[in-house]
Amino acid sequence: MSSVTxxxxQRPKVLSPKKLAHVVLRTNNFSAMVQFYKDFLGARSEYENDRAAFLAYDEEHHRIGIFAFEHVEVPKIPSPGLEHIAFTFDNLDDLVTAYEQRKEYNIRPFWSVNHGATTSMYYRDPDGNRLESQVDNFENNEEATAYVRSETYDKNPIGADFDPEELVRRVRSGEDHKAIKRMPDVGPRGFPTLPPTTG
Structure with missing residues (x-):
């Protein structure tokens, strides 16, 4: 038998799409889910009936679709599937403004963490899907990429938790945003124990 491998x-690289257009969710909790995303994203309904809604909040004709299904069950966590959807704000002022506005709708993050590359707050929708609101901590993608390839990131790929109210205080005080975004050294932190699914 020949040992020659x-x-x-070589296959050609597949052409990459221009952008990620939208995310569609299925639910048996339709009205609550639609209202949540309108509130959470400041979104408007471009089309809506009793079984489908297409929500927009920027130049795209819709970013979130929600479909009603009667016979679906919320999966147990952890299980295979989508971990979270992330939404980026331009700056820390906008991130904390959205945080404060969402509190008025009783929408609060369950986890707030400086990942090094981003300052992030994580939320849950009525079905338990996880949503990240974030701000990039670096000036450009090249700096962010260099960070996630660094020894610092390898030592702690999760980041450092923070109190969102303390973040609001620091941002509103006029403290330099670069200083606020700088992740404190909390030592090694492994990948990952999932944050709690309730609470």
Missing amino acids: QTQP
Whole structure:
């Protein structure tokens, strides 16, 4: 038997899409889910009936679709599937403004963490899907990429938890945003024990 390994022909790289257009969620809790996303994103309904809603909040004709299904069950966590959807704000002022406005709707983060590359707050929708609101901590993608390839990131890929009310205080005080975004050294922190699914 020959020990020569036959090489596979090199396949061309698939053409990448221009952008991620939208996310569609299925639910048996339709009205609550639609209202939550309108509140959470400051979104408007571009189309809505009793079984489908297409919500927009920027230049895209819709970013979130929600479909009503009668016979679906909320999966147990952890299980295979989507971990979270992330939404980016331009700056810390906008992040904390959205945080304060969402509190008026009784929407509060269950986890707030400086990942090093981003300052992030995590929320849950009525079905338990996880949503990240974030601000980039670096000036450009090149700096962010260099960080996630660094020894610092390898030592702690999760980041440092923070109190969102303390973040509001620091931002509103006029403290330099670069200083606020700088992740404190909390030592090694492994990948990951999932944050709690309730509470």
